[in-house]
Each structure stands twice: as C-alpha cells, then as structure tokens.
Amino acid sequence: MKNPVERDLGAGSSEFSSSIALPNGDLRIVWRERDWRLDELCGFAARANQRRGFLIVSRVLGRHLPARPSVIRATSEALASCIPSDLPGPVLFVGMAETAITLGQTVHAIWCRRADRLDALYLHSTRQLIGREPLIRFSEPHSHASSHLIYAPDPAAWSHELKDVRSLVLVDDEVTTGRTFTNLTSQLVRHLPQLEQIQIAVLTDWSSGGFLDAMPVKAVSHSLLDGMLTWHGQCVQGDAITAAPTDQLGTMEQRRNLGRLGSTGLNLDFDDFCANLAMVPKQKLHVVGTGELHYPAFLLGERLEQAGHDVLVQATTRSPARIGGDINMVVPIADNYRTGVANYLYNTAQTASRARIVCHETLSTSLDPALLRPGDVGAVDFGALS
Secondary structure, eight states: OOOOEEEEEETTEEEEEEEEEETTEEEEEEEEESSSOHHHHEEEEEBOOSSOSEEEEESSSSSSSOBOHHHHHHHHHHHHTTSOTTOOSSEEEEEOTTTTHHHHHHHHHHHHHHHTOSSEEEEEOBSEEOSSOOSEEEEOTTSSSOEEEEOOOOGGGOSSOGGGOOEEEEEEEEESSOHHHHHHHHHHGGGOTTOOEEEEEEEEEOSTTGGGGGSSSEEEEEEEEEEEEEEEEOOOOOSTTOOOOOOOOEEOOOOSOSSTTOBSOOOOOHHHHHHTOOOOTTOEEEEEEBTTBOHHHHHHHHHHHHTTOEEEEEEOBSOOBOSBTTBOOEEEEOOTTOSSOOEEEEOGGGGTTSEEEEEESSOGGGSOGGGSOTTOOEEEETTSOO
16 A cells, blocks of 8 residues: 555544555545544455456455454444444344344444343345245345345244334444445335334445435445555456355254344353364464354453463455465365355464464364364364254
8 A cells, every 4th residue: 555645624534535556456545534544444455357357355354354253243242333333223234144143243243232132133245045935135236246136034043024114224344325324125125014214334335325315215334444445456256275156055053043043142062062172381372163063263362362362363255366466375264065156264364373273164074184184283163963
C-alpha cells in the first residue's frame, strides 16, 4: 500500500486514501476510520476469479489469515454493540458462508447476552446438501462459488417460527455492492411475512449504502469501518495453484446441527474434547477449522488461549487467492466435503512452527493427510453424535 493520505474530518473520525498494487491491477481506496484502523481489520490480495479481480482479506476472522481468538472476540464484540438491543422480536440472525460463519455466530451470541434476549435464532448459509430441501437458494454474484443455501430451522432448535420473525440481522465480513444481501432478502422475505426491519452488520462497508434502498423493508447498515474502492485491473483465473470458479455443492451427512438448522447457542463440552489432546503446558498452537466448520474451532482456540496457550485460529477455504498483497503462501487442501473443489490454507509460514489441531465435522477419513503433520496435536470431530 502506498503511504495513505489523511484528512481530518473532526469528531474523532479521519479519512484516508491510498492505492494498493496487486499482481493483476491497482485497487484505489478511500476510507474513514473510527475506533478500528484499516490495517487492523483487513488487507488486500488478488482474487483468482473471472468475476472480481481483488480480494478483501480480513485480519480478524481467522480464515485466509490466522488470528488470535481474543482478536476475533474483540471485533465481534464491537460489531455486536452496533446492533440495537431492543429489536422487535423474534429476531433471526443469518451469517454468510463460508467466511462469516464464525463472525455471525459470535455476534449473535454476544448480542443475545448483552440484550438479555432469548428469542433470537442464528442460521448460516451453506453450500452443503444435507438430505432435505433447502428453504431458499440465492446467489453471491462475485464469488468463486456463488450458490448459497439456507435451510428451515429445526423446530427443536427454536420455540418460534419464521412466519413470526419481525427483525432480520445479516452478518458478513464486508459489503461492496450489496447484491448478495439483496439477492438473499428477495428470497427470504417470502418466508418472513411479519418482517419489519433489517439490520446489516459488517466489519467493513465499501458500498456507500446504495443497496439499502433495494431491500424489501427498512434496512440499516452498521460497520466498524467504511469507505469506497475502485478497481483498475484484470479479473483473471490466475496461476496453477488456483481452480476455476465453481458452483459445485457438497453432499454430506450432517451428524450434528452446528448452525445450518438453527441455533440459539452451541453447548459444547470442551473438557471432553480436550481430554484426548496431547498438549504440553504453554504450547504454541494452530487451531484449524475445515470449510464451514469454523465456529467450534474458534471456541476451542479461545478456551485454549484462556488456559495460557499461545493460539492462532484459521480455517481452510474454497476462496482462490493469488500470491501477492497480503497473501504470501498457499497450501492446496483436498475438500473434506468431497465436492472435488480445491480448498486452500494460506500464509502457512506464519504458523509452521506451531502444533496443529484440526477441527472437522465430516468423517476423519475425509481429511487431507496434509492437514496433520508429524508432531501435531491431533484432530477433533465436532460432527460426532453427542
């Protein structure tokens, strides 16, 4: 990034502008900072995708870049605090797969605790077929894998029904055009006849808010940082480490509902999960989630950090980035959901010396052997029946 130019806007806010050189073009950005700096929240990379040439790389999600659980928690707390506590209920939270599954679930849990609410359900979108008809399908136009599914909540997960929902909270790491949110709500609103308002909660907002007028009911957007960006470059497939964009969905046996069928909060016995992990005191750890199984990995990493370990959390991803910008290394990983779609683990030099714990919801036989190296701690199957 070229040295940013700063302009004081007063009232505790500053505007900056800069240009970021990527292998396939230049990204010009203007942004406003409040409590969080741009370099704390995200970086940028080239996207190996014909639909969009750049990638906003979060530093606080633990997805492309490893992050400390305490940092993931802090930004989730900050974002949750932006959402009014007195929303008309029942309230439905939706987190966007795969990047914002953990962010959405953490924001939901924090908001429920702070607001002292028991009427809020969390659902996340998915790219997995689980043996039942999805409630809706919608598209994320710029994505490497544009198809999303949302399933109807399991009646056992919530004492309310979708037809009674009055407030909808959509959580993602960033918004640029807003088309994904408008595509989602155009489908979902048919199942929410009592819906009164939509709250958008994102870490970074690059949309200028224009998409809000296209939402089916009154919508408000919240973010930790906002700005505008302009891309001058190519949208290309990239190099040999990347795969073509695909809408291929997985087919999996869901042995445990961890959010696809709705959750008011996960009850995971970490004493039991940790019992068989051969860790030494104060060991440096790299907790790796796989695909859509990320939130339990974050919770495990947070528990281990609180116990005194130096922990970084990360998850494999379908998202195909090119080397350059904030991406400096990539390890291709076979998809444990067995779609045949390439997965990746990025910037592994930063975590190479750490003992790895791999978290998954698919069968152990589905894991790429490259995920567990000699000397690693082991794997935790969160999909096992309780």
